[in-house]
Amino acid sequence: MLYFFYENIANQVFLSCLLITNGIVWLAARPYTHIGASGLIYGLVFFMIFLGLFKGTYKTIAISVFILIFYGSIFYGVVPSNGRVSWESHLAGACVGVVTAFWMSRKV
Template sequence: MDNQFKFTNAVLGVPLFFVLLLWFIYWLEIRFGFDFVRNGIYPRTFSGLQGVLFSPFIHSDLKHLYNNSLPLLVLLAALQFFYAKQSYAVIGFGILMSGILTWFIGRSSYHIGASGLIYVLVSFIFIKGILTRYYRLVALSLAVIMLYGGMLWYIFPEVDDTISWEGHLAGLISGLVLSIMYKTPEFKKPIKYEWERPEFDPAEDKFMERFDENGNFVNLPVVEIDEEEVEPLSSYFTSNYTVDYDIVVNEKNESRPES
């Protein structure tokens, strides 16, 4: 079971590449005086749809970028290690779903930043771990909620007018949907023994018959056999045919039976 979780180069490579890309885009904006804010999500406008793709890579200032970088490094690494088969789909569809939902429910303002993706990852990792009920993934879910549980406050309006609570809420909902969409049957504990099956009946098991209701070992009752019902067995060496043997002596004066 645990061999499903393997450390690969992608566990470090994907988070580093994604975060370095964010910093590179911010460097381009500062170095050449670009203004990428207008490429963010502007709700319910056709031009604002471009932000569905671009907004996670745009940040307003250095503090905004720094606050998103550390959670992305941790969460993307956890996603790649524990959910390697679903990681790229969760990232891709998470960006699209959270961006489109933000476009529908957001205020008439530009919504930028990777915080929506962060909420997708937190929601997906937490809920998926609970759904699988596998102890390692449940432990991961608890660790995530301990580290980032305080983020839940920022999905409500009027907590902080400077942040996009709509993007956070959209990310949380998107992660929930993705955790239900992507099944992970490989994380279910395989059945090794018959007694682990739900249809197992201890009363019909030969081994369990040797134990009483208190778990004590007992001898099986002696089964009495009616001798009248037992048919007598004929001897294995009994034969109705006559066998004649002739003794032939060879040149070395050794006898050899022939039938």
């Protein structure tokens, strides 16, 4: 959906969610094995949700509502519930997604 609706900024958003999230996890997470792309997924989903809130156009709000309906339970993965799951990656991705949405809402 990112590349379909926000083609002009999609590469910047994708790379910032990927690199900054993994950098935060590498620097600040507990010494544990962190495998997978969940931080990237959280970053992209939170970007899509919060861009609608920050931008406030009909298009961005509709996309945010659609994602909240289908992926609204993603908010539960940000808080630690299982000690064996890398919740730090989830939290870092969510924070990066929100900050990126705020930053991009002023550019788009």
